[in-house]
Amino acid sequence: MAKITLSNLRHSYYPNPKTADDFALKQIDLDWQDGGAYALLGPSGCGKSTLLNIISGLLIPSEGKVLFDNKDVTNLPPDQRNIAQVFQFPVIYDTMTVYDNLAFPLRNRGVNEAKIGERVLEIAGMLEVTDMLQTRASGLSPDNKQKISMGRALVRDDVNVVMFDEPLTVIDPHLKWKLRSKLKELHQRVRATMIYVTHDQTEALTFADQVVVMQMGEIVQIGTPVELFERPNHTFVGHFIGSPGMNVLPCEIREGRAFFNGVDVPLEGEIRGKDLANTEIGIRPEFISLGPKGIEAKVRKVSDIGRHSIVEVDVAGSKIAVVVEDEPPNLGDTVFLIFQQDQTRLYSEGWLATRNGGAS
Template sequence: MARIDLDHIRHSYLPHPKREENFALKEVHHSWEDGGAYALLGPSGCGKTTLLNIISGLLIPTEGRILFDGKDVTTLAPEARNIAQVFQFPVVYDTMSVFDNLAFPLRNRGMRPAEVTKKVTEIMEMLELAEMAKRKASGLTADMKQKISLGRGLVRSDVNAILFDEPLTVIDPHMKWQLRSQLKLLHDRFAHTMVYVTHDQTEALTFADTVVVMYEGEIVQIGTPEELFERPRHTFVGYFIGSPGMNVMPVKLDGASARIGEQTIALADAPSPKPGARTELGIRPEYVRLGTEGMPVSITKVEDVGRRKIVHAALDGSDIAVIVGEHDPIPGDPHISFEPAGINIYADDWAIVSGAAQS
């Protein structure tokens, strides 16, 4: 278990990067606490796997250092870093039994057989693998194999961090649930530092205490799931987190109020964006109220997705998604209003004001 410091890290896959856009990973400078559960979230090509490989030691960054508990490990090979990793496609040693798979990293490190048996048995109990200890690993289902890969990390008491590279990609939805909550329990119990890479917001938000949102090689926001949901710092975070994502519409700012067409919305502060900046208002579908008061809209589509309905409304040319309850009625003369707490103002995609004047 260790604290991880990422010290001014940049990485390029080109031998001699010159310009900013040559870097797959732009400046990353952060500290991750010992025992934290972190998720790296972003679309493919955002640099999250690059960052993970730098932490695991498969890549040496072009610039910057990486420290485990203050010790520089930038040039150390993966095996010298005492980390464990679970990959997208389950990696098991086909010819070995489940028990031998879990014992493998311990035996490689010369642990005495009695201790190996004790440790492996303990972890197998916890992962509910005990019954299949003697089975060959090759015939098992994908979720079992992922448990084994995870187990190979957990058996080692010296691991600094456990890294996950989209581990639930090949798992069926029902098994995803079980594995995800089991992972969360294991983290609570062992307090390993865990880093989880995914493009799936639900996985990232449910697993992690701290989510790192990445976009085009940059970290755009680091925060708790709640912060990312309530206060997206960048319109990309608003769009990427939440389903459907945040509604973003162009507004004109006028002192402490924002104007959408004919409508005026009072804000908490008078923002002062750079002159000429593109200004937008963001509000999540969860914070839009559909009723008979507020701004008049026309409803373009209602999607019944079972436990709730997604209503698409047209407001002054913008498509606004609204979430309403499973059994809530859709008014005949629809109007929408924004919950003040859910309003965010953006200038050139970066947040400048959060929240609105309390009315």
């Protein structure tokens, strides 16, 4: 297992990149601790797959370095980096049995058969595939195939890092959570450094101890799932994480106070920074409640999703989503919104511009 350091990493798919837009990765500096569970989260085209390929060695970055335990591996090919990877679509060796599939990475490295047998049985036990060890891998269901792919990645105990590239794409929703929990459990047991790449917030947040949110080739925020949910650094993170995402409402700043639609909205703390521009209030649907008075709004849409309702209201042309736990209002009703003060933040040019605490 190893600590992973990415320093001054930039990458472009063009031979002579000129503007910043030519770079798929603009500037990445990261330190990942040994044995951590990390996720790279972002929409398609944000550069997360590029970054993954650079770490695995399938791609050599245009600039910057990749270090494993402070050792420069930037120019090493994948097979010399001692890494493992699970791909979006299950990669299995059709003609082999499940056992041989799991043993393959060990056999290629000349491990003796007794040791191989021991490791394969151990991993098969963790993945609950022991009873299929002697069957041919080609006839398995997609989720079992993906389990075998994961098993191949985990069977070596000397890997520096295990990477997962959207591994649950082909898995049925009712099995997704099972594999997700399995993966989490495996991490807790083997304690390898794991990097999980996905566009799915649920997968990223449930798997990782620390999530790296990326957008357009840049890291927007690194934090624990709770931090990303509660204090997004940027409106993009607020929008991207959470379903529905954070409400972002245009506001005016007068004498250090924020006004939305003419109403003074108390913020979590004092405003920092001087050159405020394009100021917006950010508040999550979970932290808005309906009360007898507050910001007046009209109900536009009500979606009952079982455990709660998502109510969409309109305030002077701004759309606001509210999570309502009990009986939702009716369509067209006038309601009053109350923003939970310690969860109401100000953003300037997209970036967080309030200090934590002060008010609560």
